[in-house]
Amino acid sequence: MSVAVFIDGAEGTTGIEIRERLASCEGIETVTLADDRRKDVDARRTAINDADVVILCLPDAAAKDAVAMIANDRTRVIDASSAHRTADGWTYGFPELGFDVANARFVSNPGCYPTGFLALVAPLVRASLIPADWPLTVNAVSGYSGGGKALIARFESEGDLAFRGYGYALGHKHVPEMQRHAGLAHAPVFAPGVVNAYRGMVVEVPLHLAALPARPSRTALLDALHAAFDGAALVRVHDEAADELLLRTDQPPSDALDLYVFADATQARLVATLDNLGKGASGAAVQNLNLMAGLDPLAGLRV
Numbered sequence: 001m002s003v004a005v006f007i008d009g010a011e012g013t014t015g016i017e018i019r020e021r022l023a024s025c026e027g028i029e030t031v032t033l034a035d036d037r038r039k040d041v042d043a044r045r046t047a048i049n050d051a052d053v054v055i056l057c058l059p060d061a062a063a064k065d066a067v068a069m070i071a072n073d074r075t076r077v078i079d080a081s082s083a084h085r086t087a088d089g090w091t092y093g094f095p096e097l098g099f100d101v102a103n104a105r106f107v108s109n110p111g112c113y114p115t116g117f118l119a120l121v122a123p124l125v126r127a128s129l130i131p132a133d134w135p136l137t138v139n140a141v142s143g144y145s146g147g148g149k150a151l152i153a154r155f156e157s158e159g160d161l162a163f164r165g166y167g168y169a170l171g172h173k174h175v176p177e178m179q180r181h182a183g184l185a186h187a188p189v190f191a192p193g194v195v196n197a198y199r200g201m202v203v204e205v206p207l208h209l210a211a212l213p214a215r216p217s218r219t220a221l222l223d224a225l226h227a228a229f230d231g232a233a234l235v236r237v238h239d240e241a242a243d244e245l246l247l248r249t250d251q252p253p254s255d256a257l258d259l260y261v262f263a264d265a266t267q268a269r270l271v272a273t274l275d276n277l278g279k280g281a282s283g284a285a286v287q288n289l290n291l292m293a294g295l296d297p298l299a300g301l302r303v
């Protein structure tokens with residue numbers, strides 16, 4: 001018997017990519033609404049309550065409204081928005097960090113930036129190489145599809161935008177989930193930016209190794225990341241050093257999450273690269289759906 005999956009927001013940037021992936025997945029019946037009904041509340045309510053799993057690819061407010069429409073004790077939810085990432089009753093959709101996605105009813109996908117940040121930092125906090133009360137900074141750039149249809153239209157219409165720094169008011173919506181799921185006492189300082197590439201992102205956490213109580217070596221940091229992720233199909237910990245990391249304007253889609261540790265004796269730069277629309281959004285949603293529905297864990301994923 002197939003699993004009925006309703007994609008709410010199937011015409012958006014994330015929704016389209018999930019729809020395309022599920023089209024080739026066995027055991028899934030994908031449900032979407034016709035263009036003239038996709039924002040109709042009654043049509044959405046019916047589709048939500050008929051589905052085994054609903055994947056929400058909506059702005060936060062619409063995602064909250066969708067959850068409030070559930071009138072049964074059966075429909076399961078994967079929310080791609082940031083509405084429920086620290087909410088009670090929701091499971092954080094990062095299975096490689098130990099969250100029990102397979103048995104959850106309400107799953108909140110991680111944000112794209114937090115996916116990189118948490119992969120780098122959570123294992124090091126858990127291994128006591130970074131104290132939970134350490135003041136951390138995260139610098140990151142994203143492809144412009146990270147801002148959905150509105151930012152895609154802006155970058156593609158203005159044409160000459162090379163970089164957009166933002167989040168200068170601090171309090172970016174991704175900061176609470178970074179703090180919560182890394183187990184940090186203080187919110188990290190988050191400095192995001194957008195570059196003129198459609199997809200892809202680079203997330204970096206600088207560290208003063210010599211100031212850390214554990215004074216960890218590069219090897220110790222890498223060992224902790226290997227211990228956390230060896231065996232995870234989508235996460236690759238790189239032992240080799242690199243002179244440069246490139247993000248191309250026509251970066252191909254990917255579901256990989258690549259982790260690097262660059263360091264000398266006193267300083268380190270922890271770097272994660274990923275596709276904001278892959279492991280940062282639609283890839284994570286499909287990965288979580290596979291786990292929740294007991295399907296092939298890698299169905300629909302690019303490994």
Ligand SMILES: NC(=O)C1=CN([C@@H]2O[C@H](COP(=O)(O)OP(=O)(O)OC[C@H]3O[C@@H](n4cnc5c(N)ncnc54)[C@H](OP(=O)(O)O)[C@@H]3O)[C@@H](O)[C@H]2O)C=CC1
Pocket residue numbers: 008009010011012013014015038039040056057058059060062080081082110111112145146147148149150276277280281
């Ligand atoms: N883009 C990314 O890299 C990532 C996005 N996310 C999150 O995923 C969610 C979707 O993002 P994204 O796909 O980029 O956004 P888009 O703006 O590309 O798509 C959002 C879609 O939701 C539709 N929509 C808006 N309001 C409603 C409503 N009330 N009822 C039904 N449909 C509605 C929009 O309709 P219309 O087409 O008419 O505008 C649009 O198709 C967001 O919460 C985002 O923050 C998470 C991780 C990464």
Ligand SMILES: CC(=O)N[C@@H](CCC(=O)OP(=O)(O)O)C(=O)O
Pocket residue numbers: 080081082110111112113142143144145146147148151173174192193194
């Ligand atoms: C480039 C860009 O604008 N990115 C978005 C985040 C994209 C994403 O991860 O979506 P969620 O907020 O649902 O997690 C932002 O910074 O608001």
